[in-house]
Amino acid sequence: EPEVTQTPSHQVTQMGQEVILRCVPISNHLYFYWYRQILGQKVEFLVSFYNNEISEKSEIFDDQFSVERPDGSNFTLKIRSTKLEDSAMYFCASSEPDYGYTFGSGTRLTVV
Amino acid sequence: GESVGLHLPTLSVQEGDNSIINCAYSNSASDYFIWYKQESGKGPQFIIDIRSNMDKRQGQRVTVLLNKTVKHLSLQIAATQPGDSAVYFCADTGRRALTFGSGTRLQVQP
Numbered sequence: 001e002p003e004v005t006q007t008p009s010h011q012v013t014q015m016g017q018e019v020i021l022r023c024v025p026i027s028n029h030l031y032f033y034w035y036r037q038i039l040g041q042k043v044e045f046l047v048s049f050y051n052n053e054i055s056e057k058s059e060i061f062d063d064q065f066s067v068e069r070p071d072g073s074n075f076t077l078k079i080r081s082t083k084l085e086d087s088a089m090y091f092c093a094s095s096e097p098d099y100g101y102t103f104g105s106g107t108r109l110t111v112v
Numbered sequence: 113g114e115s116v117g118l119h120l121p122t123l124s125v126q127e128g129d130n131s132i133i134n135c136a137y138s139n140s141a142s143d144y145f146i147w148y149k150q151e152s153g154k155g156p157q158f159i160i161d162i163r164s165n166m167d168k169r170q171g172q173r174v175t176v177l178l179n180k181t182v183k184h185l186s187l188q189i190a191a192t193q194p195g196d197s198a199v200y201f202c203a204d205t206g207r208r209a210l211t212f213g214s215g216t217r218l219q220v221q222p
Contacts, residue, residue, distance in 0.1 A: 004155075033209070042212045043212040045209040056209050093210075106154070
């Protein structure tokens, strides 16, 4: 069964540093997403991406965040100048236009 | 606003019993709903979905019921097994972004 692959599985970074979280969506999917889940809380939408541009973003997704599809397979989330409160699980997902949302296993980001 | 340190409701069932997990949504424009299962340290795993033009959909051991009048979803799991122990989330979408509910922790007692 096709999978969404995320790397690394765990990232520890110092406050103020930049991190890049990587994702390989399912190959025939057209929509890509990032979500995050702070420990003990619900999964929250960050951003969706279609046709090489952001199609929707939440209020969480401020100027500290950016996304990119640098080639035909990868989808990245960059967090500039990380803060302690950015510590969370970050999930990448991909979907076809109207169905098939599939999530990756996540990257646990720990900011120290 | 959102609550910090959300306390998940818990449903405890005996192995072999049927489980019913409920979810309310607020967006009348939502037209697609998904139930996800999340095990500790893992990403949400798709269980079953339903569109707003349906009120019931069945999968393998699972059934989702949708009541648009009261904006309510339920997930029924037949013959619950220990491997069903997880947190269950419903999610809805009117556009692309999924809005997740707060989740229910299902505990299956042997």
